[in-house]
Each structure stands twice: as C-alpha cells, then as structure tokens.
Amino acid sequence: MCNKLNTPYKGLQHDGHDDEHKNWSRRSFLQALGIAGSGSMMLGSNFLTASAPSPLTSAIAAAETDNILILIRLSGGNDGLSTVIPIEQYDAYANARPNIYIPESKVLKLTDEFGIPSYMNALQPMWAEGKFKAVHGVGYQNQSLSHFTGSDIFANTDLQTTGFSGLDTGWMGRHFEHLYPDYLSDFPGSRPEGPAAIQIGNYGSLVFEGEETNYAFVTNNVEQLQQIAETGFPYSVDEVDDTCMYGDQIKYLRGVSNVTNEYAGKIHAAYMRGLELQCGVEYQDNNFAKQLALLANLIKGNLGTKVYMISMGGFDTHGNQPLAHERLMSNLSIAIDNFYEDLACTQQDEKVLSMTFSEFGRRIFENGSNGTDHGKAAPTLFFGSGLNGSAFVGEHPTLENPDGRGNLEFTMDFRDLYATVLAEWLCVDIPLVEQHLLQHTYAPVNLGFNCSGVDFPDIAYSDGEPTIPSQEPTEPTPALLDAIVHKPFYPTDSMPHIYLEMAFTAHVDIKLFNILGQQVGTIFNEMMTEGSTEINIRERMPQHLAAGKYIYRIQVQDQKMSKSVMVA
Numbered sequence: 001m002c003n004k005l006n007t008p009y010k011g012l013q014h015d016g017h018d019d020e021h022k023n024w025s026r027r028s029f030l031q032a033l034g035i036a037g038s039g040s041m042m043l044g045s046n047f048l049t050a051s052a053p054s055p056l057t058s059a060i061a062a063a064e065t066d067n068i069l070i071l072i073r074l075s076g077g078n079d080g081l082s083t084v085i086p087i088e089q090y091d092a093y094a095n096a097r098p099n100i101y102i103p104e105s106k107v108l109k110l111t112d113e114f115g116i117p118s119y120m121n122a123l124q125p126m127w128a129e130g131k132f133k134a135v136h137g138v139g140y141q142n143q144s145l146s147h148f149t150g151s152d153i154f155a156n157t158d159l160q161t162t163g164f165s166g167l168d169t170g171w172m173g174r175h176f177e178h179l180y181p182d183y184l185s186d187f188p189g190s191r192p193e194g195p196a197a198i199q200i201g202n203y204g205s206l207v208f209e210g211e212e213t214n215y216a217f218v219t220n221n222v223e224q225l226q227q228i229a230e231t232g233f234p235y236s237v238d239e240v241d242d243t244c245m246y247g248d249q250i251k252y253l254r255g256v257s258n259v260t261n262e263y264a265g266k267i268h269a270a271y272m273r274g275l276e277l278q279c280g281v282e283y284q285d286n287n288f289a290k291q292l293a294l295l296a297n298l299i300k301g302n303l304g305t306k307v308y309m310i311s312m313g314g315f316d317t318h319g320n321q322p323l324a325h326e327r328l329m330s331n332l333s334i335a336i337d338n339f340y341e342d343l344a345c346t347q348q349d350e351k352v353l354s355m356t357f358s359e360f361g362r363r364i365f366e367n368g369s370n371g372t373d374h375g376k377a378a379p380t381l382f383f384g385s386g387l388n389g390s391a392f393v394g395e396h397p398t399l400e401n402p403d404g405r406g407n408l409e410f411t412m413d414f415r416d417l418y419a420t421v422l423a424e425w426l427c428v429d430i431p432l433v434e435q436h437l438l439q440h441t442y443a444p445v446n447l448g449f450n451c452s453g454v455d456f457p458d459i460a461y462s463d464g465e466p467t468i469p470s471q472e473p474t475e476p477t478p479a480l481l482d483a484i485v486h487k488p489f490y491p492t493d494s495m496p497h498i499y500l501e502m503a504f505t506a507h508v509d510i511k512l513f514n515i516l517g518q519q520v521g522t523i524f525n526e527m528m529t530e531g532s533t534e535i536n537i538r539e540r541m542p543q544h545l546a547a548g549k550y551i552y553r554i555q556v557q558d559q560k561m562s563k564s565v566m567v568a
Contacts, residue, residue, distance in 0.1 A: 077378075096365045145360055174210065295308055317362070506556050
C-alpha cells in the first residue's frame, strides 16, 4: 500500500497565466484578417489556405511508399502521468496526487514497468498487434510553460521563442517550402492532385507556415471540411437570402471563392470515392471521432495528401482533471482504434502513422482544485502498423527529484522525434531534415521504421527493442546507381518510351504513377544485363492510359529514381 498524503500540493502557476489566456488568440486574430499567409483566402469568418504545387518526381523517388502522417494536437497541455503511468514509481505518483491518482485496480499494465488508465483500454488491441508506442519525457531545455509560446516552439522548433517573439515558420512549412519552391508563381494549376497538407482548426499553430505562405488547406472546424467534402464547395450559394440588401453581391463573392478554391473539388472527389469503400466501422459521435472518420474517407479515396493535422481541446486541466481527462483520452483511444480498423479494411493502414503532441505536460503534484498546473515533459504517443512493434521508448523522468515547481524534466528532445518522422517515415534527406529543424543535429529514435538506412543509437525499451526490417543497401551501391542512364523520349509514333542504360546486371522494377501519386501499373519487372534497352510504356501497360502527365519510378534493390513522362 502506498502512503497517501492528506494535504494537496499547492501548485504554482506560471506568471501571467490568466493574461495569457486572454492573449492566446493573437495569431487567430491575424489569421482572421487574412494576413497570416500570402497564399490564403477569406471565406467569411473562415480562413482557408491551399497547399503548394508539388514536384512529385522527387517525392515519389525519395519515398519508400506514399506514407501519410497524422499530427494530433492535444491542445492545452496533456497530463503525461494520467496517460502513461510509471508502475515502478507508483508510490511516488500516488503520494503526489492523493485526490486524483489512478488506482492500481484501474491501471491497464502493458508491461511490468508501465501502464495506461483502464479508460484507454481501446488501445489494448493495438498494443497487442504491435501498433502502439509511447515515447517518455518529451520536451526541451528550459521548457516554456506558456500556452502561446509553448505551442509556437513545438511548431517552429525555435527554442529562442519568447512571448510573441519567435520564428514565424514551422517545421512542416519549411519542409513543404523546399519541396514546392514555385508555389506562389505556379499556383494552382500544377498541383491538380489536391493539397499536400490538410489542417482542421487553424488557431495558434505555425506548423505549416513558410516564409511566404501557409502550406496547408485549413478549415476552422470539422463541419466546414465535412461540407467541402460532401459538396465540393465551402459555401452553399442557395442558402443566401435574396431579400438581403447585398444578397446578390454575397452570392457573387461566394461563387468566386468557390471557383478559385481549387482543392475543394479534389477533396470532394476523394471523399465520394472513400464513401464507396465503407467497412461498417461505427465512430462515436464526438468532434475528434468525426475528424478521424473524415480523414479515413479522404485517405481511402486516395486524395494524395501527405500530412494531416487534427486537434482535440480541453487539456488545460487546472480543475476537475479526473473526469475531464478520462473523457478526452477515452474518446481519443476509441477513435484511434476505429480509425485504423477502418483503414485496415482497404489495406491502407500500413502507410498511415499518427503522433500526438501538446504544448507542455502537467506537474507531478496535484493542485488544490483536483487538477494539475502547467508542467514540462510529457509522453508522445505513436500509432500505426508501420511501428513494427509496441513499446515504451526511452527513459521515463524521475518523480523523486523534480525541479522547484514540481516539474518532470525532459529526457527526449521533441526535435529528435520530428527528425525521425521526417527522415525515416517521410523519407526526407537527412541534411534537409537538419535544415528544416534549424540545424538541429540528426539523432534518430528507433520507432520501428527506417527509410535512410542509418544505424540507430542505443535506446531503452521497456519490453525489448522492436525488430526493424533491414534497410541496408546491398549491391548495387548508390555510386553504381549513378551510372544508370534513363530518360523518356518520344519517337515518331508519339508513343512514350523510356531509354534505359545499365552499367551492371541487376533486377529492375519500373512502376508508373499518376499525378496523384497512385500506382497505375508495372512497366518492367525483369532481370536486365549490362547494356541499353528501349521500353514502350503503352505496350507494357495492361490497361488503356489516358492522355496526360505520369511519373515512372525505377527501383534497383532498395534504391529509387524517377522522372515525369507525357502520354499523348
């Protein structure tokens, strides 16, 4: 039995906490004025931003698959000790929280060292199937306890951010800015496949901000995105009252907005395709579940979007935390389980990785209101079969030696998780990863996936290190691949061909993709000896190809390269 304390700890909130809540919407105000991103457009009170055109040739060549990332923002500061419970430190945990601790009888022990609350038991099947990892103690040096500043730092990775002063670009915004350098000059015609990123809820986040514009298609809420998905229009022109003095003008302006919003139709088309692939999964009737249900339809409909960001609010639990956190994390757990079950029926779950983030954690000690105040380190949760095994990752912070305010100190730099996701899941080159993270040195975390082939440093796992399929390149080496010559050409019959010249004997696999990044078919899959050959694309494809732009990807062993080709 643990020795419970009878007097709750009077936690100290950071200075200016109440004032900050009044000022937290500053960026939202700027966005409402339409000045937060130069690629933005105003739709009434709703702020929408369309993502950039994409050079898909480099993206498809670099990517192991068309992997998708779901960023889940837990807004308000999630309490890590109510999410992952350190069983080996249980007495210290319960003593610090005599009125709000989770009894041992309600702890679902996933390993001998760590468990989750029983109200998160919807994640137990995912744990058993190797689809759930929790990374301990995520934070950074001198962590801010401010909602505004903390949110900015997790978005812009600039540890020098203070108050309203900090870098105005985000880690994903810098990534997309590199991929899509011609966004403003070439928008919108050269990206017919749809947005590169979609964000539900625009408030207080810099994640997709670039130097010149925002690189995500943003809606204020899930209802607005649902309307776009169902109708193809952000507004219904029919709902305008003709008797209104400015009714005709409003209709006109809304119609112009609908026409110029290039991606609404793409989202609608993908959504309708997804509806045809219903698998009988019943989501709960809450905001977070609605967001994931909508994303599942878009993914099943092959929208082609690489990164999605959704959010769940309510984590600023200064008071009445037990009931609030149970409701929030129960909803999250059930929705995540339903989401991956939904994707599994179309075999698309393996390409979707989800990760949570929050602006900070909560303190070890409860306050006098059955809650916890702003703290530092907290766990990050990852979901998906791409994890190749379930585990608790890294070192859990000690509860025995907190700082003067009762904070857990970080043991995992959040930028290392971002870097791992960029390099090993989205397959971004490591020098670019370091550039996007403001020259933060690449230190990957073994999360179960590996695109770069680098060796991971040793890290603690509470139930053993997961097995990762070997990605180490064998012969031919990248240097030999540089000797491969390939280029599209068009003889007099206008049929597209690929000229391929091999400097060595190897098995060659050539696949064709449309501009959505969807695989159309296999052009060539044979052993090829040293020498050259000409490959007629139309003759090699089993089905008719519509005229337009395609991308072929040549794979030799685990090395890939690609180029675009026109089919007349």
